[in-house]
Structure formats: structure tokens, C-alpha cells
Amino acid sequence: MPKKVDHDERRRHIAEAVLRIAGREGLDRATLRDVAVEAGISLGSVQHYFGNKDEMLRYVVGYLGEQVTARIVAGIPDPPGPFLVRSFLLSMAAEMLPLDARRKAERRAGQAFAARAVDVPELVGELREGDRWLRARVAELIVQAQRDGEMAAGLDAERESDALLAMIDGLGSDLLLRVREPEQALATVRYHLDRLTVR
Template structure:
């Protein structure tokens, strides 16, 4: 009896191969053939799921966003009730910064997708959707922290969300380029969040 193929699992398997290739060699190295070799499957198997490179990359952008978002959402569930918003935001930053091999590969792949999205509108929309979702959640948490007295009540939550996420993006690039080490980047985020708390807290 032929073995039943889990098509969603096979797509995820291919996506993981793309992330490894893109994280190591950039998106130029993520051809269908090279991804097939990385995934340990035939080129025909990759083409069964993705007709061309752009279709494959559109899927991987969504997959990458889901992976990072799932880790962030897991942290949000832990902070669903009134609690340490600042601690969650620091944990969120840690998930987004390239602090280990997995997150470094995700960050390199994400930056490669961003560069390619300039010329591929479908990729750009997928990235913008993820950014809007994350910005909304961060602004919501900062606003809650202000109302609960954990953060300064006069903060503009929308603008602070932009500042925090832009800081994380910049620090992530600094780590990849060797301009900051992971510990320094994490402490910089901690320093910034300390400045959002009321004096004497």
C-alpha cells in the first residue's frame, strides 16, 4: 500500500530547506534545484508543490512569519492577564534578534525576502501584513502597560511600537554585521524599556 504523503508537512519541509539555504547563501542560492538537494528530495517533488521560485518564496515568507509569530503569540498567552508587559516585550525582542543559529538564519532569510519584495509585489504585501499585525499587538501591550501603571501613562503607544520595532530591526542588522554582539543588543533593548517605566519603578 503506497505511503500517504502529508502535503502540508512536505511544504513545511521544503520551506525549512529554503530557510537554511537563504540563511547560508542568500536567496540567489535558493533555486528549486538547490532547495531540492538541501531538502533531500527530487526536483520534481519540489515542482509538484511550487511551480517556480517566486511561488515557493511567497509560501516561505508566510511560513517564516508563522514560525516567529507563533513564538511571540505563545509569550502573549502567558501575559494575557495583567502582568509584566515589559518582560514580554523583552522576550519578544529576543525572538526577533539573531541570538542563535536558527534565529540568525531566519533573520538573514527575512532580510533577503525584504530586498526581493521591492520587485515582487506579492512578497511585499505578505511582509506588510506581518508588520501591521505585530505593530498592532505591540502598541496594544504598550497601551495596556501605560493604563496599568507599569509603563509611563503619557506614552503614545502607536509611536512607541514603531520605535521599539525599528530598534529591534536595526540591532538585528548590527548583530549580523558584527557591529554589536547579541548581549549588547539585548541590553540595549532592556535599557530602552527601562526608560519607558515610571521613575522609581
């Protein structure tokens, strides 16, 4: 009896191969053929799921966002209850910064997707949607912290969300370029969050 294939699992397996290639050699090397070799499957198997490279990359952008989001959300207490927004935002920053091999590969892949998106409108849409979602969630957390008395009432939550995420983005680039050490990057995020927190 033929083995039943889990199609979602196969797509994720292909996405992981793309991320490894993009993290190691850049996105240009992530051709369907190279991805098939990296994934240890036939080119026909890759083409069964993705008709072309842009279709594959659209899936990988969504997959990458889901992976990072899942790690961030794992920091929310279960069952949900009172928790310090500052601690959660620091954990979120740590998941988004390239502090280990996996997160470095994700960061390199994310930068490569952003560069490629300039010429692929469908990728721009995926990236823009993910960015809007993240900025809105961070702003909501800041508003929650203001209601709970953890953060200053006079803060503009949307602008603070933009500032924090822009800082994380810039620090991520510094870490990839080795301009800054991981502990320096985390200390900068801590410093910024401390300035927002009511003492």
C-alpha cells in the first residue's frame, strides 16, 4: 500500500530547505532544483507543490512569519492572565533578533524576501500584511500596559510600536554585520523598554 503523503508537512519541509539555502547562500541560490536537492526530494515533487519560484517564495514568507509568531506567542501565559508587557516585548525582540544560527538564517531570508519583493507585487502584499499585523499587536500590548499602569499613560502606542520594531530591525542588521554583539543589542532593547515603563 503506497505511503500517504502529508501535503502540509511536505510544504513545510520544502520551506525549511529554502530557509537553509537563503540563510547560507542567499535567496538567488534557492532555485526549484537547488531546493529539491537541499530537501532530499525530486524536482518533480517540488514542482507538484509550487509551480514556480515566486509561488514557492510566497508560501515561505507566510511560513517564516508563522514560525516567528508561534515562538513569540509561546511567551504568553496559559491560561492568559496578568503578565508584564515589558517582559513579553523583550522576549519578542529576542525571537526576532538573529541571536543564533536559526534566527540568523531567518533574518537573512527575510531580508532577501524584502529585496526580491520590490519586483514581485504578491510578495510585497505578504510582507506588508505581516508588518501591519505585528505593528498593530505591539501597539495593543502597549495600550494594555498603559491601562495596567505598567507603561506611561502619555505614550503614543502606535508610534512606540513603530519605534520598537524599527529598533529591532536595525539591531538585527547590526548583528548580521557583526557591528554589535548580541548582549549589546538586547541591552539596547531593555534600555528602550525601561524608558517606557512606570517605575
